Structures are given as structure tokens and as C-alpha cells.
Amino acid sequence: MKETLNALLPKLAVDRRDVQIIAFDGVGNMEKSLPAQLRAVSKERDTKVLILRDNDNGNCAEHKARLVEMINRAGLAGRARVRVVCQMLEGWFIGDTNALDSSRHLTKPIPKRLKTCDPDSQPNPKAELRKLRDGYTEIKGAQAIAKHMDPKNNRSKSFRYTVQAIRCLTA
Structure with missing residues (x-):
């Protein structure tokens, strides 16, 4: 996810010097470490937070509610957004088949069903x-x-909602 955000932020006219991306080693590690990190950044009045996580075929509403509760406990309500990527980051790539083609990363043709799904x-x-x-x-x-x-x-709606959240937080 970090690599994708590093490529996406400049396209949204976001100065990378104003953004810190913290990557976690899996969702379990994120949910364990995140409360302390949120409490630490909540002390900085100008800090805004975007939390992204894959849904991984789970219950999106439950994932989001758990993360919003962490934000609220840290005192970051109003300065943070949660976005759950459906189902996983690669869905964003499938949502932009022009990017898949332009990347020349794939070795087989993209099936028509993926171009329209x-x-x-x-x-x-x-x-x-x-x-x-x-x-x-x-x-x-x-x-x-x-x-x-x-x-x-x-x-991808989850991609578009994430872009909207980034724009809102960096405006």
C-alpha cells in the first residue's frame, strides 16, 4: 500500500514532505500498534490521519468501526478518516485497466471481464x-x-473514496 500511496500522492498535488506513511506488517500488527501511535500524533494539533486497510473479505463495517473507535479514543475525531480497501489493494489496479496495460507488468492479456467488472x-x-x-x-x-x-x-469506489479522503485531509 505504501508504494501505491507514494505514486498516488504527487498526482493529487500533495507535497510528500507534508505526509508520513506508516506501514505495518499485517493487519494484526496494525491493530495492536495503532492506538499508541494515534495517541502520540494526537498531541500535534495540525496532524491529520488517514487509516487504510484491506478488507480481505471481512466485514467492512466492523473493520471501520474498530478503527474509528481507536481514532475517537486517541482524541483525533474530526482530524482522521478511515478507508477500507475492497477487497484488497489490487482491486484498485483492476479498476484502472489503462494503468495495467501501461505498466507492461502483466505477461498475459487482461480478460474482458476484468476490464468491465x-x-x-x-x-x-x-x-x-x-x-x-x-x-x-x-x-x-x-x-x-x-x-x-x-x-x-x-x-473502484474504494479508490475514489480514498482519493476524496486524501483531498479532504490535505486541503
């Missing part, structure tokens, strides 16, 4: 990309594809 409803977008490139990995895929993404042209 609702990317957020794909149960396992990562598996879809693995079918199109043997040895697909998250980081190399993000590095190759994200730099070609167009923030104004993506079929």
Missing part, C-alpha cells in the same frame, strides 16, 4: 493479477502499476 466486488483481485503474471508480488506489482494510475479514472 466492479473491481471492489472481486473476491480476490490479487489472485486475478497472479493469473496474468507468473510470480506477481504485491510490492513489485505496486511499483510497476501505481505510477500509471489516473486518480480521475478508476472504477
Whole structure:
């Protein structure tokens, strides 16, 4: 996710010097470490927070409610947003098939069904990309594809909502 955000932020005219991306080693690590980190940043009045996590076929509302509760406990209500990526980050890539084509990262043609589908409803977008490139990995895929993404042209609602949250927090 960090690689994708690093590529996306400049396209949204966000100065990378104003943003700190904290990556976690999995959702379990994030939910364990996040409360302390939120309390620490809450002391800085100008700090705003965007929390992103994959849904991973879970209950989106439950994930979001748990993260919003952490934000509220840290005193960051009004200065933070939570976005749950449906189902996983690779859905954003499927939502921008022009980026997939431009990246030249895939070794097989993109099936027509992926060019027209609702990317957020794909149960396992990562598996879809693995079918199109043997040895697909998250980081190399993000590095190759994200730099070609167009923030104004993506079929993924979760992507569009995330872009909206970034714009709101950085305005």
C-alpha cells in the first residue's frame, strides 16, 4: 500500500514532505500498534490521519468501526478518516485497466471481464493479477502499476473514496 500511496500522492498535488506513511506488517500488527501511535500524533494539533486497510473479505463495517473507535479514543475525531480497501489493494489496479496495460507488468492479456467488472466486488483481485503474471508480488506489482494510475479514472469506489479522503485531509 505504501508504494501505491507514494505514486498516488504527487498526482493529487500533495507535497510528500507534508505526509508520513506508516506501514505495518499485517493487519494484526496494525491493530495492536495503532492506538499508541494515534495517541502520540494526537498531541500535534495540525496532524491529520488517514487509516487504510484491506478488507480481505471481512466485514467492512466492523473493520471501520474498530478503527474509528481507536481514532475517537486517541482524541483525533474530526482530524482522521478511515478507508477500507475492497477487497484488497489490487482491486484498485483492476479498476484502472489503462494503468495495467501501461505498466507492461502483466505477461498475459487482461480478460474482458476484468476490464468491465466492479473491481471492489472481486473476491480476490490479487489472485486475478497472479493469473496474468507468473510470480506477481504485491510490492513489485505496486511499483510497476501505481505510477500509471489516473486518480480521475478508476472504477473502484474504494479508490475514489480514498482519493476524496486524501483531498479532504490535505486541503
